Amino acid sequence: MKFSEEAAHNVMNKHYAIFDMDGTLIDSMMYWKHLAEEFLESKGVTQISEDILEKIKPMTMTESAALFRQEFSLNGTPESIAMEMNAMMDEHYHKNIPLKSGVKEYLDFLYQKGVQMCVVSATAEPLMEACLKRLDILKYFCFLLSCETVGAGKDKPDAYLAAAKQLGASPADSAVYEDALYAVKTAKNAGFYVIGVYDESAEKNWNDIENLADETIRSYYVLNFPVI
Secondary structure: OOOOHHHHHHHOOOOEEEEOOEOOOEOOHHHHHHHHHHHHHHOOOOOOOHHHHHHOOOOOHHHHHHHHHHHHOOOOOHHHHHHHHHHHHHHHHHHOOOEOOOHHHHHHHHHHOOOEEEEEEOOOHHHHHHHHHHOOOHHHOOOEEEHHHHOOOOOOOHHHHHHHHHHOOOHHHEEEEEOOHHHHHHHHHOOOEEEEEOOHHHHHHHHHHHHHOOEEEOOOOHHHOOOO
């Protein structure tokens, strides 16, 4: 497959871009999908309801930890539990989570156009930095911003608005790239131009993402770019 600059130009014409990381830039969602179960099993919890797993999707790590602490009577503070969970992901971010196909070429094209880019993720900033540096795309971003730092998950617009402010941009001048429906809704409602990015983990919501987002990317490579 071949990356197309013409297709990329058609997909995004904003001067500022805010990228989600997990499921948007990197193929990490399977690791995150199993993290809660991996962590809770290490604490002796073997029965985890789908309701709990669904609830934590828009949460920050600390918010998830607080829920686990309450539901399963875990020892420690939400912050200390979140640190344990982050430690479990650390090795994956440092060693084996891959880029999604075509991402580097796509970012390089935007960078050459002068687009100012950043990453906003629920993932902690040290993990973001370690992973993006290993994958050789950290250089494309002005800064990385974690929802943990902002104090709100992506079910609220705080992190997007903080990123836009740091970029010196308004929401209308900024494109937000997201793979999760709830995040697409949040960014769209906050006035951002939203580009939905396909990820297998959110396949059941893809039709809703296509209907809600301003544009969508099925793949960063030309053979699967949507016709615009």
